[in-house]
Amino acid sequence: MVFKKNTIPFPTSRRKTKHLSGKDKFEIFSNTRMPKLLKAMKSVGNLANDRYYEYSKYQREEIMKDMRDAYKEMYGAWQSAGNKNKNKNKKKSYWDQKNGNN
Numbered sequence: 001m002v003f004k005k006n007t008i009p010f011p012t013s014r015r016k017t018k019h020l021s022g023k024d025k026f027e028i029f030s031n032t033r034m035p036k037l038l039k040a041m042k043s044v045g046n047l048a049n050d051r052y053y054e055y056s057k058y059q060r061e062e063i064m065k066d067m068r069d070a071y072k073e074m075y076g077a078w079q080s081a082g083n084k085n086k087n088k089n090k091k092k093s094y095w096d097q098k099n100g101n102n
Contacts, residue, residue: 017025044063047053 017028044067047063
């Protein structure tokens, strides 16, 4: 199997982590997820290059808004880590969120 430079290969079988400690799981998953996140963010950032892409102001604002919202949600998860959530929100579908439906 040939992989491009800076790609993270998916394992051929799922790794069993049930028996591992929380610290070990954190290290395994963070070592996998952080490079993927950083690569995805760079890839989305490349879309801003107007030499290669055309986009409207609306499209630009929507992408920026979605990225900002995702960051706030992730940051909030880290801020509230360890706290018990009394009001867990029911997950909405992507399109319900985009349309503002409750």
